[in-house]
Amino acid sequence: AQKVTQAQTEISVVEKEDVTLDCVYETRDTTYYLFWYKQPPSGELVFLIRRNSFDEQNEISGRYSWNFQKSTSSFNFTITASQVVDSAVYFCALTRNQAGTALIFGKGTTLSVSS
Amino acid sequence: EPEVTQTPSHQVTQMGQEVILRCVPISNHLYFYWYRQILGQKVEFLVSFYNNEISEKSEIFDDQFSVERPDGSNFTLKIRSTKLEDSAMYFCASSETVRNNEKLFFGSGTQLSVL
Helix, strand or coil, rough: CEEEEECCEEEEEEECEEEECCCCCCCECCCCEEEEEEECCCCCEEEEEEEECCCCCEEECCECCCEHHHHHHHEEECCCCCHHHHHHEEEEEEEEEEECCCCCCCEEEEEEECC | CCCEEEEEEEEEEEECCCCEEEEECCCCCEEEEEECCCCCCCCCEEEEEEEEEEEEEECCCCCCCECCCCCCCCCCECCCCCCCHCCEEEEEEEECCCCCCCEEEEECCCEECCC
């Protein structure tokens, strides 16, 4: 069975602080895909990144970076120099290597960035 | 950027009533999905749909639920006899190709309230 655990329910930081959101996953598959989605207060789900299980290179996109560690089954997300607009719920998700199959979401981490 | 469009944004219904949630996926997309999010909880997969057939469904998607692509552009989710516990945000999503696990584009959701 597949499972995603986001142990941090809520995180509060002050603007310009760096913050890391943790994601630990479980799967028996050798090929799988990991995602991060952002859900701002307006409610929509915004895609941030997709990573396949064979690509362990860390990725940086502006202030966002992702650290994929297959050895510890983790796919952590770091926001550098956080801003108020980063305040949202962030979901980590996992899916199998099969077209049309379900995304399994974690429970999400609510990030609050204050000025 | 193309969008997945969902209507209505809010739907209020009485327990036991039928409700139809509507979605217009991105026009060249081939896979369609419904997910739901009960308030404050994680996003849960309901069903995926490809080539006019259900591709995969979760245990949540029981006989009270059905999906349809009636006219080649709309994708609908019907709940036959709503229950209080069906109250949730329902997200439609689509993906472009049959390649595994392409990025899902989510709509803004329909907030369903069952009274």
